[in-house]
Amino acid sequence: MEKERARASVKAKAAKERGAPEGNRNAANGEENKGSVSTFDSSSQGKKPKRDAEYWIARLKRDAATDPKAGALLGSIEAGEISARQAAIDIGHVKPPDRGLLFENQRETRDDGADPTAARRFYLVRAQLGSAYCRLAEEPHARPSALDAALARALQTTRLSQIPVRALALVLVDFWWDNPRDRGKMDRKELLRHKREPKVLRGVKFKPLKKNTLPKPFDKMGGARMTHSGLIEVADDSKVLFLARAGETLERRAFFAYWLRHTTAGLLPLVILHYHPSHKGVHAQANCRSDRDYTERQLPGAPELALRTPAGIDPADQNGRFHLIHIFCERCGIQIAPNDDQLL
Structure with missing residues (x-):
């Protein structure tokens, strides 16, 4: 018992010299001081902080002091154009999903639209549309199936395998409005062109x-x-x-x-x-x-x-x-x- 007390005393003295909080010194002596607050909660020791939207927004605010891009991304988040996690991806804090497939550093092995990853790419791109997809879906003539058809046609027809996902989403919006046949309707000029x-x-x-x-x-x-x-x-x-x-x-x-x-x-x-x-x-x-x-x-x-x-x-x-x-x-x-x- 005396050896254990001596060992605890040495640990407490070392903690005091390092400037450890009072709560930790009491823990070293085998005591619990509920009145003191420790900077390291036992539940969070060894764990990374929860990286939710608040975390990324706080980090972007900290980065905005030195990086103008962070400030611009914060404005996009406030406007509802992108999510906090997407902003973290854009600025480089988070590795984008399936980088080899979605970005410029790798080509798709096939150009006929039949590659096995096409379905996954389809849903990833659609997810990046965000508010633009919602606005299109609110149009009186639009249906989710027609929007998906426009996306699938854009992916297959324009061979956009080397374009980043967010750029591809913008291309889809343009493609949607330039191709009214994918909305299930057309004007007289387009009907005459088909004739x-x-x-x-x-x-x-x-x-x-x-x-x-x-x-x-x-x-x-x-x-x-x-x-x-x-x-x-x-x-x-x-x-x-x-x-x-x-x-x-x-x-x-x-x-x-x-x-x-x-x-x-x-x-x-x-x-x-x-x-x-x-x-x-x-x-x-x-x-x-x-x-x-x-x-x-x-x-x-x-x-x-x-x-x-x-x-x-x-x-x-x-x-x-x-x-x-x-x-x-x-x-x-x-x-x-x-x-x-x-x-x-």
Whole structure:
């Protein structure tokens, strides 16, 4: 016991010479002084401080005295443009996630958009959008799926593998507004541009249509009276679809033609042609002058154009269907393949 007391006395004396707090000297003697405050809480000894938002903001305020960039980042945090942790990444206090993938010092091994890390990069970039993503999502025509489609298209089309994530997020915002087709709508100029693009139709054959055979928005269409051509590619990202409904009389028959654009969010109708002998002649609807998102939908509320209905035309007759297909192709700027004897 005497040796232990002597050892404790030596430790207390050494602590006093080093300037240790009173609480620690009492702890060295095996006593507990609850009234004194120690600068080293026993719960925090050997542990790093919690690096939350308050920690990074305090550190940026300390750095702002010597680093103008820290002051600018503090302003961005207060404006809600970036998070405190992102500011710490930007100034270099925190190592960014997946540095080899996201920054300029490494190229992606493949340029076809099929690399296995594309999905992870997709969500990392989307997370960096922050308030910009939220503002886009609040637009009346925007949907999260359409925003994600714009991001995926930007990543795949523009080959941005060497650009930092935050710069890529800004590129996406520009890409979003410059590509209204990813918002499920377009103006007249863009629709006219698509009409002028070269498109060729060949090989139209009608067959019975069962429900859930076609993708949205046609998945619910089908039945014993319905026939269809299937989705026919007329350009790299353009397809057409023809549907016919049979009936005992002319009034119960109908014909439908669709010009569709293939997007990452789904099929986007550009022009629809309908013929309902019972109540309306040949007419078309165009995806323009509307703020609605028509991705994977028909064109309700879109501008409608009445066309001349040929006399005696019958959707149940093959020649009648081909005549309607010719009218549709003429309106959409689609050329009939010169070697297609059936349509010509």
